[in-house]
Amino acid sequence: MRRIFVFLFLIGAPAAVLPQASPSVPGPPAPLTLAQVLDLAHRANPTLLAAAEHLSAVRAQEITAGLRQNPTGIVGGQMLTLPAGNPNGPDFINAGVQRLFERGNKRGARLDTARSTTTLTGFQLDDQRRQTDLAIRQAFSRMVYAQDALAISRDNLEGYRKTVGLMKVRLDAGDIDQTDFDRVELQLAGFESDLDNAELTLRQGSIALQTLVGIAAPNDSFAIAGTLDPPPITVTLDALRSAALANRPDLKAAQAQVDVNAATVKLAIANGTADPTIEGEYERSGSANTFGGNINIPLRLFDRNQGEKERARYELESSRLALTAAQNQVLSDVDSAWAGYLSAQSQSERYRSKYLAEAAHVRDNLEFSYRNGNTTLLDYLSALSDYRQVNLASLNARLQLLLALEQLSYAAHTEIVP
Numbered sequence: 225m226r227r228i229f230v231f232l233f234l235i236g237a238p239a240a241v242l243p244q245a246s247p248s249v250p251g252p253p254a255p256l257t258l259a260q261v262l263d264l265a266h267r268a269n270p271t272l273l274a275a276a277e278h279l280s281a282v283r284a285q286e287i288t289a290g291l292r293q294n295p296t297g298i299v300g301g302q303m304l305t306l307p308a309g310n311p312n313g314p315d316f317i318n319a320g321v322q323r324l325f326e327r328g329n330k331r332g333a334r335l336d337t338a339r340s341t342t343t344l345t346g347f348q349l350d351d352q353r354r355q356t357d358l359a360i361r362q363a364f365s366r367m368v369y370a371q372d373a374l375a376i377s378r379d380n381l382e383g384y385r386k387t388v389g390l391m392k393v394r395l396d397a398g399d400i401d402q403t404d405f406d407r408v409e410l411q412l413a414g415f416e417s418d419l420d421n422a423e424l425t426l427r428q429g430s431i432a433l434q435t436l437v438g439i440a441a442p443n444d445s446f447a448i449a450g451t452l453d454p455p456p457i458t459v460t461l462d463a464l465r466s467a468a469l470a471n472r473p474d475l476k477a478a479q480a481q482v483d484v485n486a487a488t489v490k491l492a493i494a495n496g497t498a499d500p501t502i503e504g505e506y507e508r509s510g511s512a513n514t515f516g517g518n519i520n521i522p523l524r525l526f527d528r529n530q531g532e533k534e535r536a537r538y539e540l541e542s543s544r545l546a547l548t549a550a551q552n553q554v555l556s557d558v559d560s561a562w563a564g565y566l567s568a569q570s571q572s573e574r575y576r577s578k579y580l581a582e583a584a585h586v587r588d589n590l591e592f593s594y595r596n597g598n599t600t601l602l603d604y605l606s607a608l609s610d611y612r613q614v615n616l617a618s619l620n621a622r623l624q625l626l627l628a629l630e631q632l633s634y635a636a637h638t639e640i641v642p
Contacts, residue, residue: 257448293324298320384608430444464636503520561631
């Protein structure tokens with residue numbers, strides 16, 4: 225009985241006394257990883273989508289290439305309105321069907337050419353995707369750099385503001401004069417400028433990356449999560465050269481172009497053959513019915529498609545030479561990217577292992593000495609400027625190392641940095 229009473233009370237209670245679910249407030253979108261950004265670009269980048277549609281259009285040409293010749297229907301009549309017994313009669317009716325029959329395997333040659341062209345276009349799409357991926361990877365890395373540079377600029381500004389605050393205490397205590405304090409305070413302009421530039425760089429980097437992804441209207445809520453510290457690689461130059469020769473889509477496209485031109489040569493030869501037209505016919509003249517047929521064969525005494533055959537052969541040889549040039553360029557790209565990676569690695573390691581720590585050590589020592597009156601203001605400000613420059617240069621060296629690795633991955637078309 226008590227349970228029934230409680231139930232009826234709850235049913236009849238005002239809505240205000242019942243517990244209300246608090247409305248959910250959507251939080252900011254989760255930062256995207258590089259893999260998520262690439263996946264989004266593959267589905268939304270308009271340039272890649274346009275290239276994919278073009279591939280579908282090229283593939284549709286295979287349908288046209290495989291079509292057979294349509295037959296032609298013939299119907300005719302004469303003297304149909306003459307009266308019976310007219311000396312110009314009798315009436316005459318004919319009907320027939322004719323069709324051109326291709327020789328020389330023209331249809332097969334057309335299909336081979338169309339299919340080879342589809343394969344070529346597919347490799348060109350792969351290469352365009354490879355180029356887009358490189359642009360996205362580099363834009364992603366630059367945005368990560370901008371985020372780190374912004375954090376460093378904020379830390380430097382906050383740290384220096386504390387220094388200015390300490391100098392104000394010394395000024396008020398009479399330990400330094402107004403001119404020295406003003407010189408210290410003027411350095412804030414440099415730190416504030418660093419912060420403004422870092423914010424602008426981050427905003428521009430975000431816009432560039434969102435545009436590459438395919439976002440029509442870039443917004444400030446777009447966020448990414450990444451690092452400028454790639455893992456060490458163990459792959460060798462020889463392995464990268466082999467991977468490039470096996471995987472590069474532009475090299476595969478060059479080989480596909482050779483296949484297209486070889487198929488074009490066969491098509492040109494096939495088009496030099498004569499195609500007969502065979503016709504079957506029924507005729508009725510008065511009360512007489514007859515059936516007959518004929519065959520028409522073009523006499524290709526002069527035009528045997530000689531010019532197209534010659535052009536196709538030269539194009540085939542040209543594409544073979546272009547394939548050799550593409551192979552040489554692939555190896556050159558890998559070697560050049562490898563040299564750039566080694567240089568960037570050496571520079572980044574110098575900042576990481578030596579110069580960054582030295583700059584911080586000198587800044588801290590001179591700041592302590594200046595606060596205790598053991599060094600000049602000029603020495604302290606010089607050390608402070610050096611630290612700012614070395615700190616940003618170290619960050620830029622890390623960015624250049626990551627960009628060099630991405631360029632190396634692009635040149636070899638293999639995943640070096642996941």
